[in-house]
Amino acid sequence: QVQLVESGGGLVQAGDSLRLTCAASGRAFNMYAMGWFRQAPGKERECVSVISRNAGTTSYTDSLKGRFTISRDNAKNTVYLQMNSLKPEDTAVYYCAARATPSENRTFLRRSDYDYWGQGTQVTVSS
Numbered sequence: 001q002v003q004l005v006e007s008g009g010g011l012v013q014a015g016d017s018l019r020l021t022c023a024a025s026g027r028a029f030n031m032y033a034m035g036w037f038r039q040a041p042g043k044e045r046e047c048v049s050v051i052s053r054n055a056g057t058t059s060y061t062d063s064l065k066g067r068f069t070i071s072r073d074n075a076k077n078t079v080y081l082q083m084n085s086l087k088p089e090d091t092a093v094y095y096c097a098a099r100a101t102p103s104e105n106r107t108f109l110r111r112s113d114y115d116y117w118g119q120g121t122q123v124t125v126s127s
Helices: none
Strands: 002-007 010-013 018-026 032-039 046-051 058-060 068-073 078-083 092-100 121-126
Touching (some): 002 092, 018 032, 018 092, 018 121, 032 078, 046 068, 058 068
Parallel strands (some): 010 121
Antiparallel strands (some): 018 078, 032 046, 032 092, 092 121
């Protein structure tokens, strides 16, 4: 089992950058594929970016490619989401998610694929 705590959200202006951090506690963080999702008011929770256990495979929502970067540090039990050139439409609660998998290179894109979730961190981008 793993517990997830997100941090790094806040209120920023369009064009600014933020780095979100997801700290995991529990055993064997390197056995979990990780993902970042977001949910804007009145909308479904959507996948932002995902990363495999060994960080060898990453995926991004097409509209975010080039602006967002996911990474992880297994020694620190942490996954990051670097967000650049933020836009008002990026405003949402951002969630970290984890799923145990025997595959080092596999990623998971669906919300239903994940077993563990953090409480979320609010990102608000003003125009």
